[in-house]
Amino acid sequence: MSEFLQQLINGIAWGSIYALIALGYTMVYGVLRLINFAHGDVYMVGAFAGFYAVKWLGLAQEPTIFGAVAVFLLSMGCCGILGFVIERGAYKPLRKAPRLTALITAIGVSLFLENAGQLIFGADPKFFPQIIAKKDVISSGGIILTNQQVIVLGVSLLLMVSLQLFVLKTKTGKAMRAVSFNREAASLMGISVDRIISITFVLGSALAGAAAILVGLTNPKIEPLMGIMPGIKAFVAAVLGGIGNIPGAMLGGMIMGIAEVMVVGYLSSTYRDAIAFAILILILLFKPSGLLGGFTGEKA
């Protein structure tokens, strides 16, 4: 039982990271109807931005709370800017093109970031320094809960709740929902669609940057190709919860994280990548709109 609880804790911590990445997918998909394949690679760039920020601030030797927050914000900022550049440079010219074209362009951007990453950062894995020293908060009855896991869960919940409030309560959030509902009608109502799309990209990418630093805390190995699999799985998580739906992305991310950790714990680590897709196919077959998505008939 204690082993199961331990796996559950690890799964929730891992799932909250998927959830953060999934939010970026879900937001972009909501406004643009585009699977932003480059999102996973934005997350990778976030990890490296954090890595160099730690070096630059000299935090590896003496970790401080302020330093950790600074690294966090720097990484989110870098990712936000990158998201903006990608949207303006690669996706904006294709607003009127068929969706497949935009998808292939997204794949191109993803390949570009991966290969440019290998060129700039080097292909070998790097070790993300411990910016917050590891301590056990609870360690009894065979269960270990570290302060890092608490931080991961706390920070991601905080970000998700603030995002939800932003989307539901602010004017920009309202405009975002309007654009995702009907782009033409929104622009007729005086909403600057391009601006909203850019804001969405910046927000989503910043969340990927946050996820990258949280991953750096618990799984410190970073490399230029680290974004591919988490990227796809986070998209699966978004679909699982109901795409375009923020609480859905959180739920989907948690389910994915827990399922994956359980499979690694009780079956075999080689099936780790298969479980995500097996869940996805089952969901698509039985409830294509996702767990929290409304009924829309066939998904177009």
Next chain:
Amino acid sequence: MQFKKIIFIILVLGFLLLVNYYVPRRMNPYLFQILILIGINIILAVSLNLINGFTGQFSIGHAGFMAIGGYTSAFFTFYFGRNLVPSLTSILLFPWLAKSVIFVSALILGGTLAALAGLIVGIPSLRLKGDYLAIATLGFGEIIRVLILNIDAVGGARGFADIPGYTNLFWVLFFMLLTVVVIRNLINSTHGRAFLSVREDEVAAEAMGINTTYYKVYAFVIGAFFAGIAGGLFGHYLMYLHTNSFTFMRSIEIIIMVVLGGMGSITGSILAAIIFTILPEFLRVVKDYRMVIYSLILIILMLTRPQGIFGLKEFSLLTIRNIFVRKEQVAK
């Protein structure tokens, strides 16, 4: 007419045998390998074009079908085929004939199993469209890969080594031509019109009495069959298979060929398969920047020519003639 056709086929086969005899002796092995890979990529691109381009479904799981075909046929030749060679030789007199019979049956077996997988993957297309179908096929492709990774009889994570090297230029060109001819004829038949109608407007097609589900699954099955054959050729050429060759990046490479060649243009797919097999080799001169430039070319091509090189059009000698004729008419 029938007689003429047979003569034509015999002439083509004779030509392929001649090519198969002379080219490997005259060409350096590096270029020869690229030539083989071009052939295999053409099979993959044209078969995926049937699903993505002509039927308008969006599959990113082609590498999965390829893996099934490759591993099945390799399993067959490795465990049964090799032991059958002596006994078959005593019946068919020539060892090469026996090997060919075994190889072709292995490929067809691989293709059939891949087609079966296509049937299974095709069924969700009853419910899913667009991006959802794309992500589901991606999932199927990855599941197939992970399952193969866990089968010890085909090497698992070590990879499947010592596959007999039966693939030669003749078989690659033969199956390449077969794929192109079958899919071209299929598209120009009554069935082909049905495929196109599903792509153009599914609701209208259904209203006209076309069983859209049937045609979607049909496209998946045929496309998967040829992808399986391509996988078999690939495995028996490299004599080694590893699941890392069949990740979703492989599927994406094939999609890039289809989209940049023009969705719905067979000649476009062929040209794009040639270009995108040669381009990464060509870019070896720039060393480390190779893949960066490759991806930049992809983005720029997509931004400047989103409909692909040929769009929906087919390239033929008639097109060239038409261009000249039109110019003359303008001059008059």
